[in-house]
Amino acid sequence: MGKKKPVISRREAADLIKDNDLLATCTFGLGGLPEDLLVGVKERYEEEQHPKDITFMWSCGIGNNKPGRGADHLLADGLVKRIIAGHVGSSPGMVDKVVNNEVEAYLLPQGVFTQLYRAIAGNKPFLTKVGLQTYVDPRLEGAKATEKTTEELIELAEFGGEEWLKYPDFDIDVAFIRGSFADEKGNMNVEDETCILEQLELAMATKKKGGTVIAQVKQIVENNSLDPKSIVVPGGLIDYIVVADPEYHYQTMGTYYSPELAGKINVPVDSVKPAPLSSRKVIGRRAAMELQPDSVINLGIGTPDMVASVAQEEGVADEYVTTLEMGIWGGSAAGGLDFGASRNADASIAMANQFDFYDGNGLDLSVLGIGQIDQYGNNNVTKFGPKVPGPGGFINISQNTKNLVFVGTLTVGGKSHIEDGKLVIDEQGRGPKFLKEVEQVSFSGKYAQENDQNILYVTERAVFDLHEGKVRLIEIAPGIDLQKDVLDQMEFEPEIAEDLKEMNPDIFKEEWGGLKEIIDAKSKK
DSSP: OOOOOOBOOHHHHHTTOOTTOEEEEOOBBTBTOOHHHHHHHHHHHHHHOOSOSEEEEESSOBSOSSTTSGGGGGOSTTTEEEEEESOOTTOHHHHHHHHTTOSEEEEOOHHHHHHHHHHHHTTOOEEEOTTTTSTTSTTTTTTBOSTTOOOOOOEEEEETTEEEEEEOOOOOOEEEEEOSEEETTOOEEOTTSSSBOSHHHHHHHHHHTTOEEEEEESEEEOTTOSOGGGEEEOGGGOOEEEEOOGGGOOSSSSOSOOTTTTTSSOOOOOOOOOOOSOHHHHHHHHHHTTOOTTEEEEEOSSTTHHHHHHHHHTTOGGGEEEEETTTEESSEEOOGGGBTBEESOSEEOBHHHHHHHHHTTOOSEEEEEOSEEETTOOEEOSOBTTBOOOOTTHHHHHHHOSEEEEEOOSEETOEEEEETTEEEEEEOOSEESEESSOSSOSBOHHHHHHTTOEEEEEOSSEEEEEETTEEEEEEEOTTOOIIIIIGGGSSSOOEEEEEEEEOOGGGGSSOOOOHHHHHHHHHTO
16 A cells, blocks of 8 residues: 655644755746745744744746735745745745845746756756856856855856856755645645646755655545556655645636646637737737747747737737747747646646757747847846846746847837837837846847847837847838937947848738738748
8 A cells, every 4th residue: 555645734844944954945926836835934933933044945936926925925034044046026025135135145047947956866967058148157146136145156167168057956955846636645746737847856856865845735635546647746755745725725826726727628719809009019020020930939928928919810820839938838828817827738848848948949939028138139137226036937048049039119118109000109218228238147149149049129119130249220110210219219329230121011000911921931941
């Protein structure tokens, strides 16, 4: 029969964490997050002020932009000394801790965590090019996000005559992981979750270091009642099980449970009502012109989403496969508080494997957002004054995609509308996004040039590319004044292409219908 795995309370789980321990957890918003276990840590600390000075580690967004959830359970003074995270911006209280220099903080690329855990588990050094020439590089900031963060965790290494980054071999004392169901021996699946995160890699890394693995699940079932092939973490890697309070086992940030988000049922996807003509739609149309036939793509949050909307409207959604960094292929990505899930997905693989694919230049096209752009093509999406949300998957994706389109408005808060096929500027904006120098390098134009990436910067007023290490203006929107509406709104003067063109005037019309022809023409080359 096998020995039954101990079932304990969240408070008993918290007792297993010692002062100065490194606690690592899985998460994607509230999805995959063993939040009930974090509540247990909070309750213990309120009672006895232990554990003290722990390091808290997670790979991507944790929380849901609402105070009191996610990492905000561990805000009490003295509880957390150091955070090591891929994204901190979703837990407002922890954001304040970072902004106010109250904790040591390192913000690492999301994909690094998953692959680092796997390397630790296999007793291997972890070398990667991810982060080179960005703020993660020790020659720049070494991923340090607060003034009190001084220890150099990341090393520059040379191997095979090339530069690499060596990430540290962390000693993980306690791992919090989460699944849906576990049998009495502790074998755990994720059948009600939206995706497969790094549960297995983290559990293996923790056991390699002699640490303790605690699994939060919805329910314990009889032995031999779960399909062995559905097991994500075998019971031999789990020390204790906690059955969650439903309040702290949300499937996404906005949904407790939906079978369609778990991939158990497919649902009719209503035809998307075409978005109204706007500058944002123009940006989406121009970016969509970079789609290739039979391509694999990744779309960021916000304006990049418009590419999928445009493709659906233009009848070319079957020309590509969209992927999400947490391992989902195909389907229709959920938005809002359900971000990170997908409806009618074709496949779901482990997040570590997805980042293997991304880091191996598997993506044909990625469309990501513009934060700040400088004259050398660097893009900053990770630091705006005191706010440092973290990179999420941005660095892995942007550094390793063959064809990359950054999208956004030319200025901060600029407003415009389309009239008679021309762009009309209503307000120039509060300030430029194209600066002499970015606050932080999240994407390196120099690195992109060295690795022969094709880079475009698409705004509503103009399109730029990265040419010989400099930002070059290649297209302008119909109806605008080049000097007043573009050049005067930038802190630097870009190079201007000798054959400066007008942006495709058809994308400024109410109805377009030309995207399929553009994509089909590429298939004939």
